[in-house]
Amino acid sequence: MSSFLAVDSAGFTRALEFEKRRDPRFEVTVVNRENFFLFTPMLHEIAASDLDLTNIVNPIRKMIRHVNFFCGDVDKIDIDKKEVVVSHGFDRHSHTLEYDHLVLALGSVTNFFGLPGVAERALTMKSLGDAIQLRNRLIAHLEEADTECARAERPPLLTFVVAGGGFAGVETIASINDFLRDALPFYPNLKEEMLRIVLVHPGEYILPELGEKLGRYADKKLRERGVEIHPKTKVAAVRPNEIELSNGEKIVSSTLVWTAGISPNPILDLVPCPKERGRIKVNANLEVESVDGLWALGDCALVPDPATGKYCPPTAQHASREGKVVAQNIIASVYGAPKKPFSFKTLGALAAIGRRTGVARIFGVNFSGFLAWFLWR
Ligand SMILES: Cc1cc2nc3c(=O)[nH]c(=O)nc-3n(C[C@H](O)[C@H](O)[C@H](O)COP(=O)(O)OP(=O)(O)OC[C@H]3O[C@@H](n4cnc5c(N)ncnc54)[C@H](O)[C@@H]3O)c2cc1C
Structure with missing residues (x-):
């Protein structure tokens, strides 16, 4: 029997391959600190209360019945002894899991680049918890700002800044802009001109992955809907009720959503193998050669x-496609069959920019407006 340990979520398609196959030669265990699979592209819709969270969360135990699941945190990886130490439970006690094959798909973590106050004060947009926290924050700020006693506090309470003009930042700002403007009529003391929704982006135009034309289209649409966009600007520091930008401007706000950087999971530092900028180098078959x-x-x-x-x-x-290839290659290596190199051409990229409008580039063709939103949805 070959035991195979998968540490991950999206590459969890791998486990599904084993699930389908049900080969008694393999004992497969998925380890994850969360017991659900999260569909991140629609995370911003949870923050804006557009979707119920059950729409983007799939319980892992429901999806895999013939593969083991261990809900815990990977603390140590010993590639010489072929062991992984996982902690779990209220007392965080540890277990050592042995393996013949280990697949690492630990994702990335938010990178705050050591900017003063950012790690301590910013909200992030990576996990389900982040989206729920942002939604709660938006509602709490509206409630507080509506009270007479918080009149003087309205500018910091009603100014929301998002750092990062990539997919996560643009989709987040578009969603929260729609949510806040739609909610405002229900707050008798709040007026539209009291709201300030700001996007700070270091590049010349937003959504650079989609090219200049679509980036500028998204910029125009967001500005028409009241979003303030600061291109060629970065967040420099965050203090209570103040966000300082790289051009020296200071924005009175108590909410910064940080989507401006990721770095590899620091647990990879424990794995001595070839890496570049912290990410593990694999060959075309997705194996670490050495x-x-x-x-x-x-x-x-x-x-x-x-x-x-x-x-x-x-x-x-x-x-998700790499997951499938890894599963096939592990099976091939156990049976001594030829392995398959990973090859996939990006289908396209799509972003929702609010009010049923989207931007998309699919097989090199640009789409915008409702059709792009429809394709995205
Ligand atoms: C807001 C947002 C929107 C996105 N939109 C899109 C999109 O529209 N299209 C697209 O293609 N991609 C999108 N992405 C990117 C996509 O989510 C990632 O590329 C993909 O999830 C990577 O899969 P992964 O398995 O490598 O990592 P993840 O999906 O991040 O999975 C890593 C898993 O490992 C777990 N984990 C981490 N450390 C430990 C540990 N020590 N112990 C146990 N478990 C651990 C985490 O809980 C997580 O479940 C988006 C990402 C974000 C954040």
Whole structure:
């Protein structure tokens, strides 16, 4: 029997491959600190109360019945002894899990670049908890700002700043802008001109992954709906009720949503193997060449892209397909069959920019407006 340990979520498609196969030669265990699979592309809709969270959360135990699941935190990885130490429970006690094959798909973590006050004060948009916290914050601020005694506090309470003009930042600001403007009529003491929704982006135009034309279209639509966009600007520091920008401007606000940087999961530092900027280097078959039985994929891996000669981008589109290939390659390596290299051409990229409007580039063709939103949805 070959035991195979998968540490991940999106690459969890791998476990589904084993689930389908039900080969008694394999004992498969998925380890994750959360017991659900999260569909991140619609996370911003939870923050804006557009969707119920059950729409983007799938319980892992419901999806895999023939694969083991261990809900816990990976604390240590020993590639020489082929062991992973996992802690769990209210007392955080540990277990050691042995493996023949280990697949790492630990994703990424938010990078605050050491900017003063940002890690301590900013909200993030990566987990389900983040989206719920943001939604609660928006509602709490509206309630508080509506009271007479908080009159002087309205500017910091009603100014919301998002850092980062990529997919996560743009979709988040579009959603919270719609949510706040739709909610305002229910607060008798609040007026539209009291709201300030600000997007800070270091590049010349937002959504650079979609190209200049769609980026500028999204910029125009968001501005028409009252979003203030600061291109070529970064957040420099965050203090109570104040966000300082790289151009020296100070915004009176107590809410910063940080979507402006990710870095590889720090647990990878414990794995001595070839890496570049903290991400694990794998070959075309998704295996770490110098380490027996070690595989990696998703955001924590650098996967060669044969089409561009570079590395695959860190997207769910890639991670889920890489998962399938890893599963097939582990089975092939156990049965002594040839392994399959990973190859996938990005289908496209889409973003929702509020009010049933979207932007999309699919197979090189640009779409915008309702049709793009419809395709996204
Ligand atoms: C807001 C947002 C929107 C996005 N939108 C899109 C989109 O529209 N299209 C797209 O293709 N991609 C999108 N992405 C990117 C996509 O979510 C990632 O590329 C994809 O999830 C990567 O999969 P992964 O398995 O590598 O990592 P993740 O999906 O991040 O999974 C890592 C898992 O490991 C778990 N974990 C981490 N550390 C430990 C530990 N020590 N112990 C136990 N478990 C641990 C985490 O809980 C997590 O469940 C978006 C991301 C975000 C944040």
